[in-house]
Amino acid sequence: MDLIGVCQGFVAGASRLVPKLRGREFTESQLALVTRQVEKARVTADWIETAVSTGRVEPG
Structure with a gap:
């Protein structure tokens, strides 16, 4: 929920x-x-999308 709030x-x-x-x-x-x-x-938005869809949270 925090992530949604940051994006909003x-x-x-x-x-x-x-x-x-x-x-x-x-x-x-x-x-x-x-x-x-x-x-x-x-780049951060792409990172968020990747983390949410794949579970990988390492940057770049």
Whole structure:
């Protein structure tokens, strides 16, 4: 249940925040940082999916 809550919290937070980015310009360094963090989120989501479907909990 904790895992479901974490996922729901992430989705809810993103749903509130992303629309506020309309018209916002990012510096090159900000864009690079956001890109790295989104990739970490994507890898973590894949890890969660693998752990749930296979029982393997080792990262990557």
